[in-house]
Amino acid sequence: MRYISNLNNKTVKELEKIVKNGNSLQLRQRAKSILLSNEGITVKEICKIFNKSTRTVYRWFDRFKEEQIENLSDEIGRGRKPALNENDIDKVKKLIETNSIKETCIALNKESKRVKKVSPQILKRYLKKYTI
Incomplete structure (x- = not known):
């Protein structure tokens, strides 16, 4: 032991x-x-x-x-990665000015880099968090 x-x-x-x-x-x-x-x-x-x-x-x-x-604490990088991060603020601002939430999600999901698909709920939380 x-x-x-x-x-x-x-x-x-x-x-x-x-x-x-x-x-x-x-x-x-x-x-x-x-x-x-x-x-x-x-x-x-x-x-x-x-x-x-x-x-x-x-x-x-x-x-x-x-x-x-x-x-003792968890290593950095563990867990699920966010669908949208701080680098996407400008992109989302431009898209949301001219498009609806659903159209913005479709445009963001067309990007090949996305690990996780952006849903309308995710986009709404993101907009609320960054007060766009």
Whole structure:
């Protein structure tokens, strides 16, 4: 069995702060698993608590050992990419001035670079976000 043990008080306080105020559920779970391991809870018990595999918990421990707390958060670039981003503001402004929302969506979807199709709902949220 592997444990994370002998954490100093500063690290324990930082992990407890993350557990209470962390941005994402995954980050809070990783921090809590490190604290539980420091208290002597086995990996199997931690797996049951978080409903994760032993491999996943071991990966959390490995990441923590590499770079401590900085390595617990998700890597940049994870998750679904947005259909429209900040670079599209000028394009959308020009299209929406002369076209309806549906026509604007069709024009944007004709671009070959689009990973995700732009729907009217996505376009409405985008317009609201950037107050166009």
